[in-house]
Amino acid sequence: MALDPTKHKDWEIAEEAETRMLTIYQVAEKLGLTKEELLPQGHYIGKIDFQAVLKRLKDKPNGKYIDVTAITPTPLGEGKSTSSMGLVQGLGKRGKNVCAAIRQPSGGPTMNIKGSAAGGGLAQCIPLTPFSLGFTGDINAIMNAHNLAMVALTSRLQHERNYDDEQLERLSGMKRIDIDPTRVEMGFIIDFCCQALRNIIIGIDGVNGKSDGFMMKSKFGIAVSSEVMAILSVSRDLKDMRERMGKIVVAYTKKGKPVTTEDLEVAGAMTAWMVDALNPSLMQTLEGQPVIVHAGPFANIAIGQSSIIADRVGLKLADYHVTESGFGADIGFEKFWNIKCRYSGLIPDCAVVVATIRALKCHGGAPVPVPGKPMPVEYSTENVEWVAKGCANLIHHINTVRKAGISPVVCINAFYTDTDAEIAKVRELAEAAGAKVALSRHWEHGGEGALEFADAVIEACEEKTEFKLLYELDEPIKDRIEKIAKEVYGADGVDYSAAANTAIERIQKDPELSKLALCMVKTHLSLSDNPTLKGVPKGWRLSIREVLTYGGAGFIVPVAGAISLMPGTSSNPAFKRVDVDVETGKVKGVF
Amino acid sequence: MALDPTKHKDWEIAEEAETRMLTIYQVAEKLGLTKEELLPQGHYIGKIDFQAVLKRLKDKPNGKYIDVTAITPTPLGEGKSTSSMGLVQGLGKRGKNVCAAIRQPSGGPTMNIKGSAAGGGLAQCIPLTPFSLGFTGDINAIMNAHNLAMVALTSRLQHERNYDDEQLERLSGMKRIDIDPTRVEMGFIIDFCCQALRNIIIGIDGVNGKSDGFMMKSKFGIAVSSEVMAILSVSRDLKDMRERMGKIVVAYTKKGKPVTTEDLEVAGAMTAWMVDALNPSLMQTLEGQPVIVHAGPFANIAIGQSSIIADRVGLKLADYHVTESGFGADIGFEKFWNIKCRYSGLIPDCAVVVATIRALKCHGGAPVPVPGKPMPVEYSTENVEWVAKGCANLIHHINTVRKAGISPVVCINAFYTDTDAEIAKVRELAEAAGAKVALSRHWEHGGEGALEFADAVIEACEEKTEFKLLYELDEPIKDRIEKIAKEVYGADGVDYSAAANTAIERIQKDPELSKLALCMVKTHLSLSDNPTLKGVPKGWRLSIREVLTYGGAGFIVPVAGAISLMPGTSSNPAFKRVDVDVETGKVKGVF
The missing domain is CATH 3.10.410.10 (Formyltetrahydrofolate synthetase, domain 3)
Structure with missing residues (x-):
């Protein structure tokens, strides 16, 4: 029996559940993976040999494909991951063979604003802490692959400056590329929020003079904004990844021709660093359903979708596969729709729009909540008018989903301060806009609390979809x-x-x-x-x-707008509260 | 039957052997690990829950403790890893319960000069490619832990500039540290040779002005030179690591007081990123003996030893435990002797000094070989005089080992161009200097070729040692x-x-x-x-x-001297030759 979420913190619930979680072998068995297809990473996490799975099941029809998106969130988030976990747990309670694909959290927000991105209350995935702290190393692999391209680029700039054409060709085996140092597009990456690395000058003369690099402006972005992360999201297989890895434009020549990673002869090595990362990772919900983890978040500054490979695998292995798009439907779902589905050829059966009364109030006029500050009192008292006004945002997102030709299901992610009148108002307005609506209490009751939600999704998946893209690629x-x-x-x-x-x-x-x-x-x-x-x-x-x-x-x-590819670390960052119990090895404070 | 090393490349030998290698469960069984103590990472690599092992075997006496060091190498290396693997394989052939501890290769040299650091010929550890490309992620964990300290430092500098005392304390919950930006000691790290990051300026104003960091000089070192790597090497357990992690001096205050990671309230989070990395990794030799991998190389710019934890575990699990110190005895063994043994309290039973006729010739006057260039002809023709002259270097290192009070064993790591007369001369001079001498043909014949070597080590381990440190810590x-x-x-x-x-x-x-x-x-x-x-x-x-x-x-x-903590990438780097077979997923060109 799980702990009571009204009395315990998320990490306490996770920690207690972890004492009796399934081994990764048991989770793999639920998915029908063979012994060879599961690559265990310790006893409770694994990776999936996706090439083997897709080969074995190539003739099996896909399961139902459900995307979870949301209304425009407050800075606190509206429980999209929580709702994804809740839905999977609810479908599990209904006896469905179900699977989820979520994204690996970035070290940036984990160490800065919040801890876990594993859901909350009784709708979480576990083990919680490894998931938040590097997990199976995919983001590190991305960091290495990406930064290796920058090593190639910056050392090449140095060598092209130091040698004449004859020397250069003899020493390097490559003709002069003639890179324009003022037209370098790519920067380095790191998976933390490090504003001091946003704008930098590199290659300053040190003790070694001409061997200390080429002086120029450069930059670091957060790892998950990397094009290599995007490639991980959209690659269909290793061959596809290898081809994409060579087409990254790192700079332009002085004559304006693009310089790619293939031109720098580094694309093969970059792919080598990424081979293991192409296998999706596996963990479980609090109730033991399989959760695939692959690719990264940040649909604002990146694609922010779990990978095409994760969805291909999940759709083969489960009858219901739930995938998650970052943030609101304007960015997360729009990219799912017009990038991910375009490139995968997969067609979703329904899309869930997660809403909270809190966010609806905020859109209706209540003061915007600030992370780390107490919630304004407006959020603990009934205000149907604000909720009604805020539903304009929800309806806008419902309409976006309808433009894609698929069925929208609104999930009201319940909080204990919500009132019946507020919830009734959302139901009324969202149904009028053509959506199915489900109130879901997965945060408080886990899968049992998400049965209405699961039923609405099952029903929506039976409806006919007329999926269509918003634009064609040959339009200007x-x-x-x-x-x-x-x-x-x-x-x-x-x-x-x-x-x-x-x-x-x-x-x-x-x-x-x-x-x-x-x-x-x-x-x-x-x-x-x-x-x-x-x-x-x-x-x-x-x-x-x-x-x-x-x-x-x-x-x-x-x-x-003014959005940056490198967020900043605040004056009171989350890492201050993280520590380790040296007796048990348990990490504390990631929540 | 392994491939013939005179006809096949190292990676071909490894690839062939990998088709019939032991599973990691079988390797763990050889070591007597329990099922819970092995944390598998896929089917052929694992991590060891060292706390569990040390607890279970706390009353078991340690096995014999053998350090492998070398003469001053040429830039090509003299096969120290190869000889360590050969010794382990030879001891295995003699029926001994044996284990090795080696260091995880750095991505810098792997992508720049050479590929594998897994030995060569018939004396290698496998699987070769994962070992060379990030392995179980320890260096990535170090990179994250280390750079998180820099995130804390650089963001703090920004916040201390932007806010007055009252604002700062209210927003951050910490009093002003008053960091002196001209006395920042720590830099960032990355695990590649990236000379362009050796000297940089960070925190340049961008779109966000005062939120774009604090402008100052900074630097990147190679990851394995990080103090966090050094901490991984010398920590006895998690408690010890946590304490050490808080004592890293990142800068000084304007009044000259050290600012530590603990002062920045980031040491707990840094340790959290390192918890998994504290468990040593496990792989196998070509002949199936267990090889523990932990901590990193570069005894020139770092401690460059495999970890104290790896040795503690190996000594409990095996009767003969072979550990490796980087480069020549002047730096690698000196640090093993005066740092690692001092901090671990472990006492070695013997030390192997690896020598090649090639390196001896180089010390005797032959032209210095250059990586990537053809070997000078001097190395393929007999020249006993050069060898004899070069033995001065060998004898110097033998004497260094003797100063530590332990038995030196010289391993002549044979190459097919060596002549009998050259080898006889080394034997004569090294024996006169008080060392046991063994000619070893592990490169060509694996364990069978290393029996003389193994026997010499077994014999040396029976001799009485009078281990003594070179200096006391209270000396000026x-x-x-x-x-x-x-x-x-x-x-x-x-x-x-x-x-x-x-x-x-x-x-x-x-x-x-x-x-x-x-x-x-x-x-x-x-x-x-x-x-x-x-x-x-x-x-x-x-x-x-x-x-x-x-x-x-x-x-x-x-x-x-002029040595830098950030090596440079050359004009014809190794990464150019690395690629992936997209059908099999096999990485090619890491050798």
Whole structure:
């Protein structure tokens, strides 16, 4: 019997449940994996040899495919991971053969704002702490693969400066690339929030003079924003990953030609560092259902989806496979829809939009909650009017899901302060907008509390879908950005900086790059590009500051507003509260 | 039957042997590990729950403790890992219950100069490629733990600049530390050779102004040179690691007081990232003997020893435990002797000095071989005179081992171009210097070729040892540096830069810091601090450029000569030859 979530913290619940969790061999057995297909990582975590699974089950039809997205969250998050776990547990209670695919948490937020990204209350995945602290090492592999490209690039810049053409070719076995140091696109990565590395100068002369690198501006992004992470998300298999890994544009030559990782002869080695990471990881819910973990979060500054491979495996192994898209439907679901499903060819059967009364109140006018601060009193007293007003945001996201041609299910992720009148209002408005609505008490009661939710999803999965993409890849880039801005974000139009215009012109002329999907970079805290605007902002235009290309992942990346690829660490970061019990080896404070 | 090493490359031999290697469960059984004590990482690699093993076997007497060191190597290395594997295989052939502890390779050299650090020919450990590419993730854990301290430091510098005392204390819950930005000791780390990150400026104003960090000089070192790696090497258990992790000095306050990781409230979280890494990893030789892998290489710029924990575990589990010290006895063995054994309390039974005819010729006057270039012809023709002259270097190292009071065994690591006369000369001179001498053909014949070697070691282990340390911790720092310089390196004396003098004065005044062991940073390519001087350089003085303190690892670190903590990537790096077979997932070119 699990601990009572109204009396215990998430980590206490997880820790208690871990004393009686299934071994990873038992979890694998539930999924029908063979002994060879499970690559154990200790006794309670594993990796799945996906190539073997897909080969063995290539003729088996896929299970039902369910995406979990949300309304525009408050800075505290609205329990999307919790609801994904709740749904899986609920489907499990209904006797379904079920599987989830979630994303590995980034060390940045874990050490800065919050701890776990494993759900909460009685809807979590375990073991909790390893999951939050590096897990099976995929993000580290990404860090190494990505930074190796920067090693190749920066050392090459040094050697091209130090040697004449003849020396260079003789010593390196490569002709001069003639990299333009002012047009280096790629930076380094690290998986923490480290604002001091956002803008840096590297290659400063030290004791060794000409051997101390090439001096230039550079930058670090957070690991999960890396194009290598994006490649992990969208690769269909190892062959696909290898090809994509060679197409990363790291810089341009002085004549304006792209310099790729393949040009630097580093793409093979980068892939070598990633071979193990391509196998998805495996853990379990508090109630023992299998949970696949693969790729990373941050749908605001990255694709932020669990991987195509994880979904391919889950759909073969389970009758119901639940996958998760980051943040609100404007960014997480939009990328699931127009990037992930486009590249995988997989068609979802339904999409869940998670909402909380808290977030609806916030969209309706209540003061925005601040992480680490006490909740404003407005959130513990009934206010149906705010909830009703805030439902505009929910309805906007429901409509986004409907534009994709699939059935929306609204999950009201219940909290004990919610009142019946508030919940009734959400039901009324969301149903009127064409969604199924389920109240779910998985946080408090686990799978038993998520039966209504599970039933709504089962029902929605039986409905006919007419899945359609928002745009085609041969439409002009600006037309496509405008479609997303207007139809998904609700903007009046789009404005471009001079740099963005130049980049789009250049990309549009390239027959290959111009046909890549769009991966928008935009705040998750508003439908607009201004994080302070709640509800459904009206009368605004989307500002595109710059446009990057991820030739390997296959994305054109328009960056909206002032969002950065490297978050900052706050003055009172979460790492201060993390420590280790030296007798038991248990990590404390990651929650 | 293994492939013929005269006809096949190392990686081909390994790949063939991997088709019939033991599962990690079988390797663990050989060591007598319980099912719970083995934490499998896939089917062929594992980690050992060392706390459980040490608890279970606390009353069992230790096995014999053998250190493998070498003469001053050429830049190609003299097969120390190969000889360690050969010795283990030879002891295995003699029916001994044997175990090895080696170090995890660094991604830097793997991707730059050479591939594998797993031995060679028929004396290797497998699986080869995972070992070379991140293995079980310990170095990544070190990278995260170390860089998290830098996140704490750099963000704190920003917040201390941005807020007044009252704001700072209210927002962060910590009083002003008043860090002196000109006296930051610590840098970031990355596990590649990236000269462009050797000297950098961070925290440059970007879009976010005051939130973009604190501008200052900084640096990246290679991961294995990190103090966190050193802590992994010398920690006796988790409690010890936690204490050490809080004592890392990251900077000084404006009043000159040390600022530690504990002061930044980040030491607990750093330890949390390291909990799994504290469990040593397990793999096997080509002939199925257990090989423990723990901590990292680079005895030139780091401690470069496998860990105390690995040795504690190996000595409990096996009757003969072979551990390896990096590079020549001047640096690798000296640190084993005066740091590792001092901190572990373990007493070695014998030390092997590996020599090759190639390296002896080089010390005797033959042209220095260059990695990636063809071997000079001098190495394929007999020259007893060069060998005899070069033996001065070998004898110097034999004497170093004898100063520690333990029995030296010289292993002549045979190569097919060696002649009988050359080998006889080494035997004659080394025996005259008081060493046992064994010719070993493990490279060509595996364990069968290492029987003479194994027998010599078994015999040496039966001799009485009178182990004694070179210096006591309460001797003045300069006296101790001088002892190492004169007695181990053969210098006439020591010269200090102004910066080194200032640092020593400061450290000498600190009752705690002044009593730490010395961890010298010096080139491995010469007994002196000048890598071009071969043999036994005479009439030179050791130059100490700077002196660092590793308060957590417990080291005073005098840096000799122009050696850098961040190596550079060459113009024709090894990563160019690495790729992946996308059908099988096998990595090619790491050798």
